[in-house]
Amino acid sequence: MSNSIKNIIKDMTLEEKASLCSGADFWHTKAVERLGVPAIMVSDGPHGLRKQAEEADHLGINDSISAVCFPAACATAASFDVDLIREMGETIGNECQAENVGVVLGPAVNIKRSPLCGRNFEYFSEDPFLAGEMAASYINGVQSKDVGTSIKHFAVNNQEYRRMSTSAEVSERALHEIYFPAFEIAVKKSQPWTVMCSYNKINGTYASDNKYLLTDVLRDMWGFEGFVMTDWGAVDDRVQGIKAGLELEMPGPGTLNDKKIVEAVKSGALEEDKLDAAVEKILEIVYRFVDNHGKHADAVFDRDKDHDKAVRIAGECAVLLQNNGVLPIAADKKVAYIGGFAKTPRYQGGGSSHINSSKVVSALDEAIKRNRNVEFAPAFPIDADSITEKDLTDAIELARSVDVAVIFAGLPDFIESEGYDRADMKLPSAQIKLIEEIAKVQKNTVVVLHNGSPIEADWADNVGAILEMYLGGQGVGEATDKLLFGEISPSGHLAESFPCHLEDNPSYLNFPGDGRTIDYAEGVYVGYRYYDTKKMPVRWAFGHGLSYTTFKIDNLKLSGSIMTDNSEIEVSVDVNNTGDRVGKEVVQLYVSDRTGTSGRPVKELKGFKKVSLNPGETKTVSITIDSRSLAYWNSDMKGWYAPSGNYEILVGDSSDHILCSASVQNETRVLPPFKIDGATTIEELATDPRTAKAYEKMMNELAQKSGMFAAATDKENPDMMLVEMIKGMPLKSLASFGVDVDMEAVIETFQKAVGSND
Incomplete structure (x- = not known):
């Protein structure tokens, strides 16, 4: 259909192209009758179908059709059951086909930063890994019925107070470790047809105008293929939105903003190719639903069965x-x-x-x-x-x-x-x-x-x-x-x-x-990451849940003890139902960084599996982890980084109840950038493998010139006070302690050692 869509776009007027970038009303995309371009309907309801016919609104004020209300995300996330939520998604997708709804607006995966957020009931979790896995399964379920989803609200929509205008001030690391991963997992595992951007600003830029968010991260880094729509009324600067990667404004009709798009193209402020690309993404989704709708002509919304x-x-x-x-x-x-x-x-x-x-x-x-x-x-x-x-x-x-x-x-x-x-x-x-x-x-x-x-x-x-x-x-x-x-x-x-x-x-x-x-001063320490690290x-606790039976989790085994940049390790445990009732246990796998890297929570969820057991029955549960499971977001590298060293694999039934553990040694060939200048400390030079040899040579030379350095490097009886003081000493301070060195030459030596003159 892609070539046909391109041909349709070639036959469109500029005004028709612009018009397709906003909705026809509260719940429909626009049609272009002259060219036979159809409209599709979208509908609220991550946990059920909220299809409205008349008196449309997006706040739940007016009635929608009679539908089945499934548990909200606060509940379904607690199931820790990806198969269950996929089944729920399949059911809702079938209902959408029966009601001719092309895209359901959900799931909502924003992180539960505070228990006070009024919309927490609609969000999955305080943990991004769990939220992402549940979202991906839900999306795969809905979209298996040839109905789209709109994962929301991208991103950092963690409160209701002034959600339409306030700016979330968040570090790059916290964005990538806490507030982005649920979206990332869902995009990579399920490719939602659409993504809904949030109302708020992120570090001063509205989400709807944010090229870093909508293009650099969502498309270029994660490979998102669908179109981005606004939350209802979230547009700021419509032309900048098109440039940033925002395709569809909702609700409609966006007459005023459509005109702004036309004027921008005519004035040269917006390239028409950019507009064409936006229209193409929208039409690909429209036709994906329309072309497959006939396959589901027998879909029935059986309310009693559902x-x-x-x-x-x-x-x-x-x-x-x-x-x-x-x-x-x-x-x-x-x-x-x-x-x-x-x-x-x-x-x-x-x-x-x-x-x-x-x-x-x-x-x-x-x-x-x-x-x-x-x-x-x-x-x-x-x-x-x-x-x-x-x-x-x-x-x-x-x-x-x-x-x-x-x-x-x-x-x-x-x-x-x-x-x-x-x-x-x-x-x-x-x-x-x-x-x-x-x-x-x-x-x-x-x-x-x-x-x-x-x-x-x-x-x-x-x-x-x-x-x-x-x-x-x-x-x-x-x-x-x-x-x-x-x-x-x-x-x-x-x-x-x-x-x-x-x-x-x-x-x-x-x-x-x-x-x-809003100052996200807690950084990555959200939920159990904070409570467990602070003891x-x-x-x-996160992950806590009792049963009418009892379980034993033990016999932890690893398929290997060394992780490399491109390897995986399978972690397995035995789960035994030690009680007298049928029951289900949730095995939770956490990773703890023991490399000494600063600023890392004491443990983070990296795998889970729910297993059903008869009384006395034992099953082996396996979970696979990779180097990403060990990594944190390194802002200097603009990417994920797992330092070499020891990591603990922790398995239990809640974040505060770890039942068995094992060690993994990570060996990476990747090293973060290392900028050498006068502020670089002696300790940094000593611990980086690229500079360790040059550091040893420098320290030997300094020991011959200075009694202080000689006392600190005495192998038999080092002066520990001097050792600790020198560790934190920047290169520029050497001359202050009477050491005659050519500082520029020293810095150049270390820069060559790391392969940089920056």
């Missing part, structure tokens, strides 16, 4: 945070369901991803349907932070009279939504009071959480069990029932840390900024 999938997926995502044995609940137990969310669950977030759900079954509805021995006390409303004395008293008395009290707590819509950030990490005060009072009279108290992001839980030690359901989609009630009564075992693991208190979070002093800039206790 609802059943939503129930199953929700069950795989739930995280059992703690349990003293009260769960699962035996069938003969008398149970109290307490709290408004038991009857009306909060199962999705607010804003552009809000689904008009085809069916919602609450945990209470399901308990009644299943003839569970359950009584209900509403206690508190789901849309307010309040509780009456009577409702509190009634709930306490009911809890006192049963075997198990289950409190359904969580964050109401008015606390957590797109458009604004949370003020704190607490549950509503009425819910906290309820939990504390119930726990006083009922030792078998279970708290079921409906929330899209972490909460403070000072009350946790007083309750028997906590089951995190997140925003589990329209099937959350049925899934909760199966989990509480042991029909399935919880198998989710946290994709984000739950700090003890908000103040513990590394972004606390720099979130949300002053309204103009700071958290309420529940």
Whole structure:
């Protein structure tokens, strides 16, 4: 089709070309009827289809078609199951074909920098590797049905406060290690049809104008092939956007900006070839959907069948945070369901991803349907932070009279939504009071959480069990029932840390900024990278998740002990189900740099795998790592670099529970640039293999000229104070200590040793 598209573009007027670079309305690209160019529809909904026909908006205000709401990304990431999320993507792709939707706007992969970001429920994780792997699988699932995705929001959209104008001030290293990799992994593993750029500025330049972001990194470095569209209303300078690599402005019609593009071409400010390339990228995607749509003529949006999938997926995502044995609940137990969310669950977030759900079954509805021995006390409303004395008293008395009290707590819509950030990490005060009072009279108290992001839980030690359901989609009630009564075992693991208190979070002093800039001063120390490196206790760690059975992970083996620049090592462990129930465990592989390189977190996730085991069964799980798994972003090299030396391979079931480890020796032929000048220190010269020989010669000569250097280099009895002082001494300071040297000659000697005269 590529040659045909080029011919179509040749037949277009300049005005027609420009018009294709903006939408026709909220949800459609433009058609060119004269040339038979069709339009396609895009739709919100990373976790379901939010197709709107009339009264279109992008904030979830107006209704969309009846659809199936799957668990939000906060939940699906906790599944740690790439096959599961691919299946969810395939289902949504099929729904799109049935509804003639060409591109679904998602997944959203922005990093959970702070627990307060109002849109965290729509994002996968604080860890870029996990977010990228989950995103790639989702995209591959959707696109297997010949429907496109739009991975978003590229990049550094980590808060809602003034998201349309504020500038995220981020180091190059943090961008490449934390905020870019989820997009990179998805582009390289799944080639999303489109990428959606974010509203905000990055280091002073709007994402929509940012050539480094949209061309240098996205296309040239990663090989992205599709087109870039804006978030709705994110355009800044339309002509600069075209130059930077932004193809499509949404929503439309962008009449004013279309005219600016035409004027820029006519004046010579914009090369027409650049416009042609943008139009070609857009049309390639349009025709990719249109030309393949006929293959899916039999696609049916079976809402009941897809609802059943939503129930199953929700069950795989739930995280059992703690349990003293009260769960699962035996069938003969008398149970109290307490709290408004038991009857009306909060199962999705607010804003552009809000689904008009085809069916919602609450945990209470399901308990009644299943003839569970359950009584209900509403206690508190789901849309307010309040509780009456009577409702509190009634709930306490009911809890006192049963075997198990289950409190359904969580964050109401008015606390957590797109458009604004949370003020704190607490549950509503009425819910906290309820939990504390119930726990006083009922030792078998279970708290079921409906929330899209972490909460403070000072009350946790007083309750028997906590089951995190997140925003589990329209099937959350049925899934909760199966989990509480042991029909399935919880198998989710946290994709984000739950700090003890908000103040513990590394972004606390720099979130949300002053309204103009946000200082990402924590650099690469986001989430568990910070907590684990600082050895700071958290309420529940990244990767944490319990089960109704138990597991043993051991017998770690490596296919080799030496890594080179182009090699791989297979890491394998045995996983044994040591309990009496079927269950699933998540094996997590972390890498720890032991080379002495500064500024590296103590460990980073580089692999994971979920495995299902029958009681007593053992399976071997294998994960492959390569040199990139060991590397950090070296800003001097403008690339990834893994220094030679020792690395620890750590395997466990959470970031704070490592069960076995082994060492790998990395041997690289790559060395970073080394600029030699008067500020270069003695220690730098001593430790770099390119200058080590010249360093030894210089030190021997200095020892003959200076008593201080002689004392420091005495092999039998070196003066350690002088040794340490000299290590940090720059070359330019040698003359200050009475050493007669030709500094220019010394510097030139070392420059030749590293092959540079810079």
